[in-house]
Amino acid sequence: MKLERTVAALVAEARGKQHHTLADRLAKALGAVAPRPRQAPRAVGGSVLPDKVRDLLIERPARRSLEDLTLPPEVEGQVRDLIEEQSRADLLRANSLDPRHRVMLAGPPGNGKTTLAEAIAFDLGVPFFTIRYDAVIDSYLGETAARLRRVFDFARATPCVLFLDEFDALGKERGDVHETGEIKRVVSSLLLQMDDLPSYTVIVCASNHPELLDRAVWRRFQLRLELPMPSRADLRRWLEHVGADRRALGVDPAALARGLEGGSYAEAEEFLLDVKRKIVLSNGLPNVVVAQQLKVWKKRFGPKAGVAIENGRQEPDPTAHSDT
Structure with a gap:
């Protein structure tokens, strides 16, 4: 063995x-x-997946790097440390040390957990695999643990980033009286598999409900990072980073960030895409289109949202100076 x-x-x-x-x-x-057969089926990103895991994993193409993301400074610093450790693993191993490779991402949905895992894979230059829970979790006794073993056996022989989204679906607290004995055995098997992963395989887990996770699961992670809902200042930096400035939309980023406050990064990104579609299809003035879409946003997120811009007219933002 x-x-x-x-x-x-x-x-x-x-x-x-x-x-x-x-x-x-x-x-x-x-x-x-x-x-390998000549015409072996390929995953989305181009890797040849063995038969034993072809139905259990999805390879996502990693297209965005850490430079493309807007992260809390402390999170970005720790992720850059992880990437450096992995990139210089030979030096660490020469000194009887291993790079960190187990990461937990926690926070509300839509704030970059999946994208951050993708960026880690991109910057490391390795495949990015996501576990398919619909294929892994089975009602038959022991089958879920067996499928997990096949996934981890593959990951042990393949330098990659293995991403487990909604990790609380697998790593639930074993003391929960409402859970069956089967899920408790799955958690125990999962912990053993994680312990046995080599350091060249980076496992990234994400949870919207970290309070549901087993305490022994938490102990396995060397990096525990929180990605919270963005503040107004965060949204302003993100808007400037993606090029949604006054020149492009006819709207000051500080005022637009105030209007988008209360939403996640994913929702703000969808807002910008909706604006761009309407500008193209209606050939309308960008600032007018933004104002119209902010009215829709206001209905969704409450009376405080979307107040910075009304009817194409920008309201002064009294806190704009504090966002820089």
Whole structure:
């Protein structure tokens, strides 16, 4: 068993360094991987997935880097540390140290947890895999744990970012009297699988309800990062970062951020897309279109939202000076 793990690690390291010939020879010598068929189905991002996990994982193309995101400074700093540790893992291992590779992201939906996991994969230059819960979770006793083992066996031999969204679906508190014995066994199996992951595989878990997670699950994560709802200042920085400035929309970013306050980044992004569609289709004035869409936003998020701009006229923002 130790020999198999050692060779599997060598295969993964060789593939990570693009030494595919060496990796194939090691894999064939071990007998762990069958020869690849010419027309093997490919995941979205282009990786060839083995039959045993083809229905359990989805590969998402990683297109956005850390530079494309607007993050709280402390979160960005810790993620950059993680990327540096992974990028210089050889130096750490030469000093009997391993890079951190287990990350928990917590916070309300729509504030960048999935995008941050994607950015980590992009900056590390490794595949980005997401577990398909609909395929992994099964009603039959023991089948869920067996499928999880197949996923983690694949991840152990493949340098990647393995993303588990809505992690509370798997990592629930085992002391919950409302949960069945099966889910408790799944949590125990999951903890063992996480402990056995090599440091070249980065596992990123996300939860909208971290309070539901088992306490032993929390202990496994070396980085625990919170992505909260954006403040007005956060939204202003994000608007400026994505190019939604006065020149593009005819609206001051500080005033627009005040109007969008109360929504998530995902909702603000959808707002901008709606504005751009209407500008293109109606050939209307950008500031007028923004004002019209803010009225819709106001109905959705309450009377305090969308007050900065009305009928194409900008109201002064008394706190704009504090957002810089």
